[in-house]
Amino acid sequence: MVQQEAFKRLRDTLGKAIIGQAEMVERMLIALLAGGHVLLEGPPGLAKTTAVKALAGAVHARFQRIQFTPDLMPSDLTGSEVIDPETHQLHFVPGPLFNEMVLADEINRAPPKVQAALLEAMAEHQITAGGETRPLPELFMVLATQNPLENAGTYPLPEAQLDRFMFHVLLDYPDEEAELAILRLDRARHFDENALPGAQAEFDLSPADILEARRQLADIHLAEPVERYMVALITATRHPERLDEGLEGVLAHAASPRATLSLLHAATARAWLEGRDFVIPDDVQALLPDVLRHRISLSHQGRAAGWDKDRFIQRLIELVPVEV
Numbered sequence: 001m002v003q004q005e006a007f008k009r010l011r012d013t014l015g016k017a018i019i020g021q022a023e024m025v026e027r028m029l030i031a032l033l034a035g036g037h038v039l040l041e042g043p044p045g046l047a048k049t050t051a052v053k054a055l056a057g058a059v060h061a062r063f064q065r066i067q068f069t070p071d072l073m074p075s076d077l078t079g080s081e082v083i084d085p086e087t088h089q090l091h092f093v094p095g096p097l098f099n100e101m102v103l104a105d106e107i108n109r110a111p112p113k114v115q116a117a118l119l120e121a122m123a124e125h126q127i128t129a130g131g132e133t134r135p136l137p138e139l140f141m142v143l144a145t146q147n148p149l150e151n152a153g154t155y156p157l158p159e160a161q162l163d164r165f166m167f168h169v170l171l172d173y174p175d176e177e178a179e180l181a182i183l184r185l186d187r188a189r190h191f192d193e194n195a196l197p198g199a200q201a202e203f204d205l206s207p208a209d210i211l212e213a214r215r216q217l218a219d220i221h222l223a224e225p226v227e228r229y230m231v232a233l234i235t236a237t238r239h240p241e242r243l244d245e246g247l248e249g250v251l252a253h254a255a256s257p258r259a260t261l262s263l264l265h266a267a268t269a270r271a272w273l274e275g276r277d278f279v280i281p282d283d284v285q286a287l288l289p290d291v292l293r294h295r296i297s298l299s300h301q302g303r304a305a306g307w308d309k310d311r312f313i314q315r316l317i318e319l320v321p322v323e324v
Helices: 004-017 022-034 048-058 074-078 112-124 176-191 207-219 224-235 257-273 281-292 300-304 309-319
Strands: 037-041 063-067 079-083 090-094 101-105 126-129 132-135 141-146 165-170 251-253
Touching (some): 004 022, 004 048, 004 257, 022 037, 022 048, 022 141, 022 165, 022 207, 022 257, 022 281, 037 048, 048 063, 048 101, 048 141, 074 079, 074 112, 079 126, 090 132, 112 126, 112 141, 165 257, 165 281, 207 257, 224 257, 251 300, 257 281
Parallel strands (some): 037 141, 037 165, 063 101
Antiparallel strands (some): 079 090, 126 132
16 A cells, blocks of 8 residues: 555655645646646746656656647647558657646647647547647646746637646745845755755656555545535635625636536545645645635736735635535
C-alpha cells in the first residue's frame, strides 16, 4: 500500500528546492493524486517550469515540455501519420501528448485549433488523429503556464477548456527571506551541487504508485454535512444575492457542477495527503479559490464596483454557513 509519508516527504523535498511556492507544490501534488490538471499563472522567473520538471522526475513519469506558439499545429501535439521510406506504408508517430506529464508552456499563445486538440486530451484522455482515436496513458496530467504580463500574440483560453483544469493557481513574488534563500540555493547549485537541499533525494514513487494512491482516495470518508457545504458554496455563485443583496449582478457567469466535482476530488486528496481518513471544512475552504477562480467571471457591474474574483470567493466563504 502506498503510504502518505512518501508523498509528504516528496512535498517537503520539493518545497526545499522550489522556495517560496509551497502552495503551488501542494496544489500540484493534490491534482496529481486526484487526477486533475493545473493552470499556473504568474510572472516569469517564479520556478513554474522547474517545479513541474521536478515533480515529473520525482515520480519517474514520462515528461514532455511543449512551448506553445502562434504557429503551432494540432499535429505538433497529437502526432501524425508519416510514410515509412522503406515500406512506403503510413504509420502513426505519436506526439508529445502521449506522455504521462505534459508541461504546456505559455498555453494561451496557441491558436484555437491547437486548443481544441488539447481539450480532447484533457477531457477524454484520448487523441483523434489520422481518423483513429488512441488512448492516452492512464496517468495523464497537463500542467500549463500562463504569463499575465503579456497579452500581445495571445488567445484567451475557451471557457470549456478552462473548466477542465482542476486548479487555477496564481503565483506571486517571494518575500525577502524566501528570495535570500533562493539566492543561496542558486549559489549552492553552481558551486556545491551536494549542498542543494533535496536535489539528491531519491524517491521510490512511480506512476503505478500514483494510480494506487488514487484508488485509496475512495476510502476517505465524506460526511453528508461536508457534501452539502461543498454544494452550497458552488451553487451560491448562481444566486449570490440570496446571501447578500450587495452581491446581486456581480457575476456574469457562475460555476457549473464540474466545479463541485473538482472541489470534492481535491478536498479528498488533501485529506489523504494530510494523513486523515475524512474530509473537513478546512480542506474545502483552503482549495475553493483555486477551484473556483477560473470558473466564474465578473460582470461589468461587478468590476465597476471594485470586485475581483478572489474577493468574491472569500465573501462566499464568509457567508455560506458551515453546518457540521
